[in-house]
Amino acid sequence: MKIETHSLNKRYGAHVALDGAGFATPDDAGCVVLLGPSGSGKSTLLRVLGSLLAPDAGEVRLDGKPLAWSEADTLRQRRENGFVFQGFNLFPHFTALENVALPLRIVHGREESEASRTALDTLERFGMGPHIDKRPAELSGGQQQRVALARAIAPQPKLLLLDEPTSALDPMMTQDVLDLIRELAEAGQRIVLSTHEIAFARKVADWVVFLDHGKVIESSSAKEFFQSPRSELAQQFVEALTRYR
Amino acid sequence: MCICSRAVNLGGRPVDVAMISKSIRTEIAWALVLALACASAIYATFNAIKYEWNWAAIWEWRALIMRGWWVTLLLSLGALVLSVVIGLLLMTGQRSRIVPVRLFSRGCVEIIRGTPLLVQLLIGYYGVANALHIDSSMFVGIVILAFFEGAYLAEIFRAAWESISASQLEAAKAVGFNRVQTWRHVIFPQALRRALPGTAGQMVSLVKDSSLLSVIGVVEVTQQMRVAYSSTYAALEGFIPLALLYLAITLPLSWWARTLETKFKYET
Numbered sequence: 221m222k223i224e225t226h227s228l229n230k231r232y233g234a235h236v237a238l239d240g241a242g243f244a245t246p247d248d249a250g251c252v253v254l255l256g257p258s259g260s261g262k263s264t265l266l267r268v269l270g271s272l273l274a275p276d277a278g279e280v281r282l283d284g285k286p287l288a289w290s291e292a293d294t295l296r297q298r299r300e301n302g303f304v305f306q307g308f309n310l311f312p313h314f315t316a317l318e319n320v321a322l323p324l325r326i327v328h329g330r331e332e333s334e335a336s337r338t339a340l341d342t343l344e345r346f347g348m349g350p351h352i353d354k355r356p357a358e359l360s361g362g363q364q365q366r367v368a369l370a371r372a373i374a375p376q377p378k379l380l381l382l383d384e385p386t387s388a389l390d391p392m393m394t395q396d397v398l399d400l401i402r403e404l405a406e407a408g409q410r411i412v413l414s415t416h417e418i419a420f421a422r423k424v425a426d427w428v429v430f431l432d433h434g435k436v437i438e439s440s441s442a443k444e445f446f447q448s449p450r451s452e453l454a455q456q457f458v459e460a461l462t463r464y465r
Numbered sequence: 466m467c468i469c470s471r472a473v474n475l476g477g478r479p480v481d482v483a484m485i486s487k488s489i490r491t492e493i494a495w496a497l498v499l500a501l502a503c504a505s506a507i508y509a510t511f512n513a514i515k516y517e518w519n520w521a522a523i524w525e526w527r528a529l530i531m532r533g534w535w536v537t538l539l540l541s542l543g544a545l546v547l548s549v550v551i552g553l554l555l556m557t558g559q560r561s562r563i564v565p566v567r568l569f570s571r572g573c574v575e576i577i578r579g580t581p582l583l584v585q586l587l588i589g590y591y592g593v594a595n596a597l598h599i600d601s602s603m604f605v606g607i608v609i610l611a612f613f614e615g616a617y618l619a620e621i622f623r624a625a626w627e628s629i630s631a632s633q634l635e636a637a638k639a640v641g642f643n644r645v646q647t648w649r650h651v652i653f654p655q656a657l658r659r660a661l662p663g664t665a666g667q668m669v670s671l672v673k674d675s676s677l678l679s680v681i682g683v684v685e686v687t688q689q690m691r692v693a694y695s696s697t698y699a700a701l702e703g704f705i706p707l708a709l710l711y712l713a714i715t716l717p718l719s720w721w722a723r724t725l726e727t728k729f730k731y732e733t
Contacts, residue, residue: 272638295643303639309632313654313731322650327641355731371640 221283221379221410222247223269228278230264230434237264238275239434245427246441247283251405253421253442254414256431257457262414263383265431269412270381271297282379299327302372306384308364310356316343316367317352320374328375342370346400362393369400373409380404382413418461422446430454511701522697523706526689533689534710540607540685541672541714547611548671549664552618559623570619577616582677585609590681606678614671618664625660626652658729665722669715686710 223245230238238261245252254262267273269280274289281287287297310319320339324330330338343352346366356364365385372380382401386394398420405411405424415421421428425442430451437451449455523530558570577585586609594605629652637647679688687707694703 270639272635295641298638299641301639303636305632305636305639307632309636309639311633311636311651313658313729323640323642326646326650357731375641 221245221249222281223249223252223412224279224281224284225265225269226279226281228265228268228280229276230261230268230273231276236434237261238268238278241265241278241431241434241436243429243436243439245429245439249410249427250408251411251413251425252427252429253425254412254429254431255416255418255421255457256437260431261434262431264434265429266381266383266412266414270301270303270379272303299375300378302375302377302380304365304368304372304380304382304385306387308356308361308368308388310364310367310371312356315353315355316348316359316370319356319367320371323371324374338374339370342374343367346370360393361389362396365389365393365397366400369397369404373404378410380409380411382411382415384414384416386415386417416461418458430457516701518702519697519699520702522699523693523702526693526697530686530689530693530706530710533684533686534713536603536683537672537675537685537687537710538714540603540610540678540683541675543607544610544614544671544675545668547607548614548618548667551611551615552622555615555619556622556626559619560626573612574616574619577613578620582610582613582674583680585613586677586681602678602682606675606681606683610671610675610678613674614667617667617670621660621663621667622656625656625663628659629655654729658726658731661722661726661729665719668718668722672714672718673711 224243226242228238228241229236241261254265256262264273268275269282271287271294274294279286287293310316311322314322317336317339320342321335324335324338325332340349340352343349343366346369348363348366348370351359351363351367356367359367365388369385372382385401386397389397394417398417401411401413402420402424413421413425422442428438428440428442428445429436430438430445430449430453432453438445438449438454440450445454446458449458555570555574558566559574561567561570586606589609590602590605594600599605633651633655634647637651642650675685676687678685679691690703690707694700697703
């Protein structure tokens with residue numbers, strides 16, 4: 221999928237989250253990773269790409285088609301995407317199965333039995349078969365994130381957007397969840413991922429967008445980015461994140 | 466009781482049955498001890514003032530008193546349903562983007578909560594209802610009582626609504642829910658659970674506050690009881706059953722609210 225943005229701006233009061241951010245991936249980018257220090261605008265950019273947040277100014281094109289920002293448009297565009305967040309954000313009053321099945325029924329118009337079967341298959345694929353009737357509070361962080369992944373991919377989204385999906389997990393759970401994301405990427409799921417897991421980015425990413433203070437500092441192929449980052453900032457960042465790895 | 470039912474509800478985790486029955490036994494034993502202590506205290510009190518009981522006199526009035534109790538029950542139920550509707554309207558109004566709607570709702574809540582129900586009843590009945598040529602004191606009483614409690618409910622509902630975290634709303638957007646679906650499947654069920662304890666308390670208050678409706682001529686249970694004891698001079702014999710008659714409405718309400726709370730329990 222080709223993703224392009226043009227001078228994206230987004231402010232929260234006095235805070236500038238995106239400051240003219242622009243980049244373009246090649247046509248066949250499968251897994252795009254957003255890197256950058258905390259507060260660099262990764263999460264905001266990810267939300268804009270997924271139509272979860274409208275920018276104050278600027279343009280986004282997915283496969284050449286510009287995104288529109290009216291309420292009806294963003295809803296329609298969001299429904300083609302899947303999201304996973306740092307804090308899991310499951311619905312606490314529903315079971316794991318219902319968290320996955322409900323959007324299939326009421327957003328994607330699936331029949332009740334078909335929605336349940338799809339939800340069950342997806343949860344089983346992620347090793348959550350024994351836990352489908354549990355509510356989020358009864359699941360570990362890693363299990364919750366698997367349910368969140370299942371919820372995001374069950375409707376077969378065109379684009380899967382993951383916002384630091386392992387930042388709230390311990391190292392073991394992190395590896396589990398990263399394995400699942402890698403499998404999805406290798407199976408052809410198109411992904412935009414913001415993360416601090418640089419080793420993972422190196423292995424799985426096709427394209428890297430490096431941000432700082434709301435600006436795109438580098439946008440290059442993963443190979444190029446990790447072998448010879450052009451900006452000093454990116455060099456320091458990669459060096460700092462790999463120092464103890 | 467609540468300790469053990471919580472233990473059972475922990476999502477099918479194995480629970481030691483022997484431990485539960487032991488804790489129930491402990492609770493029943495303590496309940497008996499406390500009930501006995503209460504009874505002794507009441508007995509000692511009336512013994513000290515050497516009160517001469519005259520239950521026969523008040524018994525004569527039982528039919529009228531029960532008629533008053535039915536009036537209290539019916540008007541409470543009516544006001545209860547209406548107060549929830551008013552509470553929801555005032556809550557939504559306070560969150561409205563339309564300035565006059567927001568100001569009006571905010572003003573209603575502050576004025577209603579800031580003035581005594583007695584004043585509202587008197588002004589509402591002898592002033593507003595009179596001007597509108599509405600004669601039924603029962604109808605006017607239910608409406609004013611519903612507004613009074615609805616203003617409190619509006620704040621309880623608003624707090625519950627606003628406690629739904631931004632991340633839940635974002636998750637709802639992310640899975641593609643529209644506004645109505647977000648309200649129906651995300652906000653409402655979670656807010657309901659959080660509003661339940663406060664709402665139950667407010668409903669109990671409503672039942673008791675209904676006794677003030679006698680000032681506009683509604684002959685509810687407290688008023689009937691007043692009539693009864695002013696004829697018989699058996700005041701305490703009236704007050705004690707009166708308390709029990711109110712408890713007969715308020716305790717089931719509280720119990721029902723607790724059942725609902727357990728039913729909607731999903732957090733740890």
